[in-house]
Amino acid sequence: MVALTGGMFWSGHTTPRLGIDLAGGTSITLKAKAEPGQESAVNETNMNTAVGIIERRVNGLGVSEAEVQTQGRENIIVNIPKGTNEKQAREQVGTTAQLYFRPVLTVAAASPEPAPTASGSTAPKPSASASAGEKKPATPTATASTQGRALTEALKAPNATGTPTPTGSASATPKKDATPQATPTPDAATAALQQKFTTLNCLDPKQRTAAAEGTKPTDTIVACGKNAIDQWEKYLLGPAEVEGRDVDDAKAAIDQQSGQWIVDMSFTDAGSKKFQAITSKLSQQTEPQNQFAIVLDGEVVSAPRVQTTLSANAQISGSFNQQSAQDLGNILAYGALPLSFDTQSVDTVTAALGGDQLEAGLIAGAIGLALVILYLVIYYRGLSFIAILSLGVSALLTYVIMALLGPAIGFALNLPAVCGAIVAIGITADSFIVYFERIRDELREGRTLRPAVERAWPRARRTILVSDFVSFLAAAVLFIVTVGKVQGFAFTLGLTTLLDIVVVFLFTKPVMTLLARTKFFGNGHPWSGLDPKRLGAKPPLRRTRRTAPATVEPKEA
């Protein structure tokens, strides 16, 4: 606990990040772009799909309390709480628009100047035309990844010499001068496009974005992308063969055999057919034309080589690390927005609940809490000291952990979460109420305090664990299954439940044991709340019950 609190001050995050309803934040308005000839694409269905995808992207772990909704016919509003990495969020909502798989025609180094480049090519592959069955995810499928990785591997391979296609690729080992005189496939680019490709400088951000502008999926295009060693390369790409919406799912995984990070992806039925067609074509080609580029908003995010014909399932391997594999998996899985969007405006917004509401809530909560303390003092007297202290410890821990989770996983506290925390007072208090009542029962049996404290504990402990388990189960299920605000709430509930157990085990019980040794409590001072007389305990004698006069006639058994 001390360590946690220390951690909080050390990290400088001393307040929990507040949700947008409490602290305001940033509101981004996106406007759907109607592509020429496809105006009808901006419809309700597509807008709702887009909202769902953006929601998943900005909410990340689900606890950041971002809100996404449609506005009017063609706008989407994204509200992000204060303190979120705004730039990153804007990139997430803005850029992941359209995803295409395009065959690679040519690859070259980033800039037109004849840079020292190496010819990148790979070992000849027989590209087993074995029409790789519908579902064979485990078989080695598409290998390698971006050109850069293919290249690195190729350089290591013994037969990595120049091949008929002199493609350029930035590399640490200059080998062969290859001005990007790409030789496109016969049916590919026109002279103009060739010119564009030659002059394109991917090191210039402006040119990068300009390169892909105004292109249609059916065009042959030029595009930029980073390779595995983080250097820009430019690509000449054929028409899109597979679209983002053809991807059913994609995620990062560890290859069982090699132990390396890979990306598993699966296609929808329609996507499988298209993917089969493109891979069967590409697997016959030589480097780099056996690659397909995964193009996101005009930028190549990955360009894996194809070795064999693939269908419904594929895996992309190469020198991924965990981060890059997950990024690619996310892009493939969630990047399939049916529409592209322009960021129309970015505004700061104030809290939806005025400051006075929050203040009213806090005042009300404080009054409620004061009443709780008053009640505990009246009923439990000295024991309430332990109760209030336990509540205090619990509250402090909750606060510290929430403050730390803000920067760690984007956790944001909104009003419902605050209310959840207030209810948690009940659950936390219940744990020691159960324990106290057990102790009192033991005292009534005629035991003295110290054995009573110890005897009561195992029974109270079981009750606490069983009931907290139910509460935690609710939190865990809701957290796993749901999304958005419900997930954020489930997180708070789970956290407070766990903390309840921690506090009762590591704080309430030890303190109770210690205090039982003091005179005040041990001798049952009238103000200790444990006075046997006041509790109506039997005289501490053995089995005198039968002879004791029946006090009150029971109404019934």
Add this chain to the structure above:
Amino acid sequence: MSKLGDLGARLHRGEVGYDFIGNRKIWYGLSVLITITAIVALAVRGINMGIEFQGGAVFTTPKTDVSVSQAQEYAEEASGHDAIVQQLGNGSLRIQVAALDTEKSDQVRSDLAKDLGVPEEKIAAELVGPSWGEQIANKAWTGLGVFMVLVVIYLAIAFEWRMAVAALIALIHDLTITVGVYSLVGFEVTVGTVIGLLTILGYSLYDTVVVFDSLKESTKDITKQTRFTYSELANRSINGTLVRSINTTVVALLPVAGLLFIGGGVLGAGMLNDISLSLFVGLAAGAYSSIFIATPLVADLKEREPAVKALRKRILAKRASAAARGEDVLDEAAEAAVVGPRGARRGRAEENQR
């Protein structure tokens, strides 16, 4: 304290106690009545869904000096619905109001223009979609379903299936009542309300489990004794945990009551009302149902079990004969606060019964 502490002691010894099980029909009846009222209210009045669920209209005003809370008041007055007001960076206001169609939104816009003192045409009005999409709602339902199945399995293993069934019925009872109250009061259902409901889900079961735990403990050696029937033991265990139940409920309800009556009622914080009302009703219903509904239900179910039935018969017979001999059985019964020695093996006891 002493009074309640004394009561606690007498409850512990079984000297006093309310016959929860014996009077269960009254409480069942009461619950059925409340539940029916809730369902009728739902059917007749429906639920007033907030903007997060059904969308509505959004008005964007030019820069204005009117404060956010003032604007919220105006908007709620003009539309009759909850409004969400945010101030944008350039000083203009974004006002979202639930359940407005185009026609109604024009009227609200002109009202707003008057209230805020800005020209009507400067206020942009648009319809907005729900921010709580169907997808989120569906997933929340799925989560609820999965949780209920798991919790029934867990309770069936940790306790027994009868308790699992009773706990589930109590839970549904609590949720129905809470939703019904919403329908009656007419508050708008916001995301906060839903989250309040989910909190109840956890709390209601939590409370039931605490009572069941004591029930399980007091009845574990039931077939070894011939003093009490299952129902009587169940009744004793409710009475035994009564002080705990009262204390926990008071401690849980006080802060929520603070939010509801002081925060929402006196200080007039509208949004707090939504959440604290669902919490307040749900917590109260949860505490009520674990004592008055869940445990009597278990006793009802349990009394159908052959072994328990046989036990009941034997006990009643014994009492009848004792009464014939003029002994005061009940008095003896009251004295026997402890049922069987702890740690005694149960299996043998059951064998003896056969």
